[in-house]
Amino acid sequence: MLSKFNFISLRFVCSTALLCAVGLGCERPIAERHYTEIFVDAEKKAMRRSNDFSRMPQDDIHAKIMSPDASDSQAMPQDDIHSKLMPQDEIHAGLKAQNMPGADMMGGMQDPALQQQINASADQTPLTWETPQEWIEKKGSGLRLATFSGTDPKAMVEVTIISLGGSAGGMIANVTRWMQQIQIDVPAKSDLENFISRQEKFSTTSDLPAQLIDFTQLQGNAGPDVPSMIAAIVERGDTQIFVKMTGSKQAVLQNRDRLKALAKSIKVKE
């Protein structure tokens, strides 16, 4: 019985080894392939860039959008309906300010060249940080490296970390857009520069320069429940790390120190 088993095993091992040798001997060197890559972006976006809004509903909501004078975002109704038209985050910072082709009121975000630039500007350098005890960290998605939310139901805030290469639109453009996002009237450029220069500057634990932009300072007379924001910008050479906290005025004020602590703790993972 045992000899039979050995005989069968021997046959199998020998035959398999033979075939393997043939198979391995036939391994081909890596060869180049050739193909033609064709890509054409959406016509719909081209339509928007040429200000052809003929397919837009003919109602009051869209009246200003269709206006030929609608040349800047101020013409966009500042209501809930339009709040989601353009992502209000660092990724899109300063796109209008850069006056890129196609960066008009609605179509700019959909321009693939811009999208490519946005994607390219996303910095993938691994970062580390210390999450404040009162916050819950969630996994980042897309270009967000991380998202945090507060645990205090009376002071709910959302905090995001995004790292972008280059100037990411520039400080003035970012601050302007953030003001618009929380419905603060944008002052004249000189006043805006004055406001930015007054904002607190600090260094992170790894000696990176950072600045805290506290928009609650411009909402002195507003109630505690108005939407507000405090953002920290950490500069790391050619890269800017944005730590942005949004929530009610009262909530962001309560979490101001935690945001600063989070921004201070940001380090490049070595």
Next chain:
Amino acid sequence: MNFRQKLRQNKFIKFFSSVKLAVSCLVLLFILTFWGTVAQVHEGLYIAQERYFHSFFFLALGFLPFPGGQAVMWVLFVNLSCVALVRLNYKWRNIGLIIIHFGLLLFLLSGYVMLRCAQEGYLSLSEGQISNLSTAYHNWEISIWEADPQSSGQKYTRAVTAVDADHFKNEQTIQFQQLGFLLKVKEYHRNCDAYAGEGGKQGILNASGIQRLQPADLDRAPEKNTPGGIFNIQTADGQSFDILLFGRESSPVSFKVGDKEYQAILRLARHQLPFELKLIDFMKEEHPGTDTPRSFKSQVAVETNQAWREKLISMNNPLRYKDYTLYQSSYTIDQMGNESSTLAVVKNVGRFMPYVSTFVTFAGLVIHFLMMALTAKKKPESPYVDNE
């Protein structure tokens, strides 16, 4: 002595036409099927398939060499072929068994054709976009093309030269015949992390400022692995420089060879389709009062021979063109409300072969059993020329 009798004397043929060898293979296939199926729970579908079914050998329990599915099936194929060549008794009374033998051979052959020739990938398009490439799920390639200063990101046609990166080995060289330079793999990791900090090598070209790569353990889920490598480019005029490519980069690295500027990127492998596809409209219906989609479908236009035809792709209604089948797979809706549809693209030149094999084997079984029933009173005769 006829030709078959002469072959039967050959030790090699005699060895491979053994019934015992066939039984050994079938037992091993049974073990592998069971083992591989159970292993999928812990190792994941992709790794289990590669390890138990696509491999020639693998180490069981980490040290014991065990034949993989491909080796066993090759041995079984040779065994069945040898039996068909020298031992099958080609007489009408054996017609059922003869058909079964060839049905099984066809099964193994179709398995090989599907393993080697089937291509699976996906194609994601936003409404209005046109593309002619499918993207592989797990395989990577280095794509190189000549930079075109006139080209915009909105519309381009590129002649791409690519090499598959999955089997790169350190110190391996790849000759790009048409581009006129040599690419040498200095360092390649199937999964790694990229760092911009100190400690990297100086003078390496990279699109995102990455300076060094840190190898990481391979994840069970292949989609979680990001390859990266440092490659040396050597041109005909003696120029030599290093480029660093990382799988998560979205921008290509640019470099000059002679007076031409090239761009290179490490990305999931692309496969050209024999047509251009345009997503006209993506439609999604939800269950009333919920965000749960009830159905989603894509209205597409296919361009072949400079003519466009429209087709609706939905869950059980794929688009078929030549050897390609495009299924509705998934969708995304971004913050702007832009809808994108993802279509699974399967190219399978032998997609009918398993059906044909099943039919042939089934037909052989039916014929064999019928003949057995009809000739039940007669003394059975061996279907083989000789017995072991």
